[in-house]
Amino acid sequence: MIRKILIANRGEIALRIVRACRELGIQTLAVYSEADEQSLHVQLADEAICIGPASGAESYLRADRILSAAEIADVDAIHPGYGFLSENEEFAEQCASCNINFIGPKAETIGKMGDKAMARETVSKAGVPIIPGSDGPIENEKDAIKIAQKIGFPVIIKAVAGGGGRGMRIAHNAVSFAKEFQSARLEATKAFGNGALYVEKYLENPRHIEFQVLADKHGNVIHLGERDCSVQRRHQKVIEEAPSPFLDKNLRARMGKAAIKATNAADYINAGTIEFLVDSKGNFYFIEMNTRIQVEHAVTEEVTGIDLIKEQINIASGNRLSISQKEVTYDKHAIECRICAENPSNGFAPSPGTIGLYYAPGGHGVRVDSHVYGGYTVSPYYDSMIAKLVTYGRTRKIALDRMYRALSEYIIRGIDTNIEFLKAIVLDPGFRQGEATTSYVEEFLARAPKDVFKKSQ
Numbered sequence: 001m002i003r004k005i006l007i008a009n010r011g012e013i014a015l016r017i018v019r020a021c022r023e024l025g026i027q028t029l030a031v032y033s034e035a036d037e038q039s040l041h042v043q044l045a046d047e048a049i050c051i052g053p054a055s056g057a058e059s060y061l062r063a064d065r066i067l068s069a070a071e072i073a074d075v076d077a078i079h080p081g082y083g084f085l086s087e088n089e090e091f092a093e094q095c096a097s098c099n100i101n102f103i104g105p106k107a108e109t110i111g112k113m114g115d116k117a118m119a120r121e122t123v124s125k126a127g128v129p130i131i132p133g134s135d136g137p138i139e140n141e142k143d144a145i146k147i148a149q150k151i152g153f154p155v156i157i158k159a160v161a162g163g164g165g166r167g168m169r170i171a172h173n174a175v176s177f178a179k180e181f182q183s184a185r186l187e188a189t190k191a192f193g194n195g196a197l198y199v200e201k202y203l204e205n206p207r208h209i210e211f212q213v214l215a216d217k218h219g220n221v222i223h224l225g226e227r228d229c230s231v232q233r234r235h236q237k238v239i240e241e242a243p244s245p246f247l248d249k250n251l252r253a254r255m256g257k258a259a260i261k262a263t264n265a266a267d268y269i270n271a272g273t274i275e276f277l278v279d280s281k282g283n284f285y286f287i288e289m290n291t292r293i294q295v296e297h298a299v300t301e302e303v304t305g306i307d308l309i310k311e312q313i314n315i316a317s318g319n320r321l322s323i324s325q326k327e328v329t330y331d332k333h334a335i336e337c338r339i340c341a342e343n344p345s346n347g348f349a350p351s352p353g354t355i356g357l358y359y360a361p362g363g364h365g366v367r368v369d370s371h372v373y374g375g376y377t378v379s380p381y382y383d384s385m386i387a388k389l390v391t392y393g394r395t396r397k398i399a400l401d402r403m404y405r406a407l408s409e410y411i412i413r414g415i416d417t418n419i420e421f422l423k424a425i426v427l428d429p430g431f432r433q434g435e436a437t438t439s440y441v442e443e444f445l446a447r448a449p450k451d452v453f454k455k456s457q
């Protein structure tokens with residue numbers, strides 16, 4: 001029985017979790033850094049404990065301080081949100097040994113899927129297609145070149161401890177391979193303290209399509225369809241939508257089956273995401289599993305009507321999934337734009353500072369998940385995302401037109417944002433026709449006039 005939850009996160013996701021708990025009648029404990037004292041999640045939670053200075057390393061990443069707060073406030077469970085400690089095997093382990101319910105998969109599963117080479121092997125054994133590549137990590141450069149030549153160039157070198165694009169290098173031939181391999185190793189060692197690498201055939205211009213899965217402790221596993229996350233810039237997602245304009249019923253059913261197979265192979269419990277790359281012919285390949293709730297989960301919620309945070313808490317409580325696969329329907333189209341405090345005209349440089357006038361859009365088919373308000377100061381210490389704007393409707397066109405309307409309504413004064421950049425994408429014929437692959441943003445920026453994203457105010 002979960003009576004009280006510690007929310008080990010900040011920003012919009014912390015607020016999102018407070019809201020789910022409120023509706024479930026569960027008490028909440030916010031933990032916060034000195035920079036977040038005025039944050040909405042702190043104000044709306046039942047209790048709040050300060051866990052350290054602004055820097056994430058001294059607050060939201062401090063497992064010891066978070067567990068002390070958990071003990072003091074006598075919580076039953078911890079929701080880790082995304083980022084920070086959400087995919088930290090050791091933290092999940094520590095929660096378990098303190099008899100605190102970690103709202104997520106078992107620590108062991110986080111470890112297994114966090115090793116991207118092991119994840120590949122695990123799902124492949126269960127019959128899920130993977131991109132041709134090395135069997136497990138590669139020890140040295142000599143072996144790596146042999147494997148790359150066998151696969152055929154171009155190849156992509158990835159960090160075993162990576163994910164989300166860090167420590168990745170593309171090699172187009174054997175000559176450049178050596179240099180890219182060394183540079184990937186260096187970056188992986190620096191970023192993850194683990195220089196282990198693996199190699200895959202490089203797919204040109206794939207789509208990034210991921211499946212939301214839910215698994216309870218009684219062996220029930222379902223998928224809630226896909227999200228198309230092809231619109232990204234430097235491995236940061238910009239726009240996500242569901243359903244994918246590229247999938248038909250048949251491909252969705254086959255990928256959904258594969259996602260469930262992968263989830264079972266991982267012995268997974270709670271909410272997770274199976275990431276696939278899809279080529280222009282509709283071939284799909286598993287690349288990674290995310291063992292957490294994701295930023296873009298709201299898109300799936302609006303399409304299916306299922307509250308994913310409540311499902312996570314329900315699963316952690318030991319209950320059965322509240323819906324069966326047959327009951328999952330997709331009768332809407334939803335789009336999410338990530339609103340960021342950054343300046344697209346200046347290389348997307350972060351733009352922290354105090355917000356002046358603030359007015360968030362509303363009306364039919366509009367959802368705003370945000371922790372900010374007029375007078376709020378955006379800290380330079382954290383991610384620049386300040387809001388998620390989700391619009392939905394019966395068709396993709398309705399959701400897109402609604403998104404343009406909502407973006408046009410948004411007023412955020414005092415800091416720079418990417419709103420004009422998002423409006424330009426939403427109007428772009430290529431995006432509107434559903435043709436975006438992972439190279440879309442780069443190509444869009446190359447052809448966009450330089451000052452097109454400036455706000456006219």
Ligand code: MV4
Pocket residue numbers: 131156163164165168200201202203204206208232235277287438439
């Ligand atoms: C790939 C790929 C092409 N081929 N793997 C993996 C993590 C994700 N965030 C990006 N990933 C990719 N994995 C194979 N075998 C293309 C991407 C990819 C990408 C790669 C380089 C530069 C930008 C990219 C943007 C999206 C996806």
